[in-house]
Amino acid sequence: MDQERFVTIEEMEAATASLLENGKKVGADSWQQRVKNQTPHCGFGEAGTCCRICAMGPCRITPKSPRGICGCDVHGIVGRNFLKFTAGGAATHxxxxxxxxxxLHQTKEGGNYQVKDPEKLIRIAHEWGVETEGKDIYELAHEMAEIGLMEYGKPFGVQRFLKRAPEHTQELWHKAEIEPRAIDREVATALHMTHMGCSSLPEALIRQSLRSGLSDGWGGSMMGTEFSDVMFGTPKPVDTTANIGVMEKDMVNIVVHGHDPSLSEMIVYYANDPEMIALAKSVGAKGINICGVCCTANEVAMRHGIPMAGNFLTQENVVLTGACEAIVVDVQCIFPALGPLSKCFHTKFVTTSPIARMPDSEFIRFSADNAGENAKSIVKMAVENFTNRKTDLVNIPNQVSHARVGYSLEAIVKVLDGVANSQVDTFGTTKPLLECVTSGVLRGAVAMVGCNNPKVRPDYAHIELMKKLIANDIILIVSGCSAQAAAKAGLMDPVHAKELCGAGLKRVCELANIPPVLHMGSCVDISRMMILASELSKDSGLNISQLPVVGCAPEWMSEKAVSIGNYVVATGIDTFLGVDPYVKGSSEICDLLTGEHGVKDWVEANYTVETDIEKLGDLMIERIEQKRAALGI
Ligand code: MSK
Structure with missing residues (x-):
């Protein structure tokens, strides 16, 4: 396969068009068609002004009917909907x-799951005040797993990881009464508050939205990130490829999709099993090719250099190639459409989690106990399915970009500082990065995250904003489907992408041998960004809100993204959205989220919503320059 320097949006769209043609041959449905069927969307839903939390309604707010049957006004209704949305995302992460x-509790020496980064486990144990001396690493892992699980339901106190934040941030959280307590409690409290006859005061609903978001970013997601590193290894820079052309015509293609690396790690392991490779050859394939979609792609790319076939809105494309023997999924962001679509081809659609059951799939329940056995049987099923492929339906667009991925916090500190990753009790220092920013070589940083959404031309906002920002010497730290958009377009190519940068960022890329867009992982790994911001704050002596750093989700679509937005803002980072979070029906909720005297008074940051992508980029640059001017740099 030829690797291309840069792939344009138009080229990607042409590839998708040719895949849709493939689909037409077999009568396949597509999200593009379903968007047409669903348009126009319900105006009440879009404005957040429909209330269906009790059975007296649904109530819809209009100038003629300004209150619901219970008397709740539009601000209470929009605020409750926003909080419920957040709670869904926080619960999921x-x-x-x-x-x-x-x-982690099931890890054992020689078992399906093992401790691959014992130094990180010990470092977190010291942070949590757990004695490590004289303990077997698995004894420690089990103890830490139990303590971590208690964070979900402990009756007293606040989240352990909050102590990682700068003291000033912790004080803001305390003063605003938004410190998350037990993780599950913040979700339950949110659902209690939004029950009929409870909270309808906008300020209270938005405070709980921030708190529930924080329970995710500084609780559940951080737990997911840190202990995935402990079990599967802390990511380090690794070279891989991205875009639909990573699927191989002559190989068994298994696509892993979803989020939890516990499944994909085992599939990757068994795809390399000599017995499975021999089986693949015996059915006429050259071997087994694993590639990923969505955040699972991020997880296995960062740890094993597994190619990334696509992101959220290209999940159907992998099946439309006619060359996908199996698409194996766990949880979140999986289109139920994959079931009927797979039936149009020879593809096996394999669901594995009781959390994500779907019609037209083969369900192979995956758990830590049976992980090895079941992963092997899934790989075997895919290999045996190769002979069912219809060669006249195979169409793999030749689009492949080179990408360097795997910039965990530890890796970023190391590449920019030369600090060895072997230090147990510290991350090292972010001072070299700060010096680049203070001197103006870099103007600042943008954390770009989130999904695709058909309301935005897919990947266009991610890619065009990234190009604009790097041309202005602003470094990008990215995760989720935003990361795959960058990789597909060639913006993570360490050799060529620097050509798109301003002189300062280009120099940094050359000196550190990094691409200008740094791949930091999956959706839960936005917690890594929170720790990076905290370290920058501690190393600089500035508050997080003073740093020339902003967050951006230009094409977001999921409840998780709203939860993320809330914890990023609550951490003191101004956040820019390209899609409205169903709040425009309430001026009071909009003022709280985006005004100068709402959440900004509590946490020193707020939201900006701008659907014009060009303007969104200008606003981010303007905000970064304002922060620089305020610091006199
Ligand atoms: S997978 S939440 S579509 S980023 Fe994490 Fe992508 Fe958004 Fe899912």
């Missing part, structure tokens, strides 16, 4: 983290 803790 945090449950992912919980699963990781259960897997």
């Amino acid at each position: 945090s449950d992912h983290g919980r699963e990781i803790m259960h897997t």
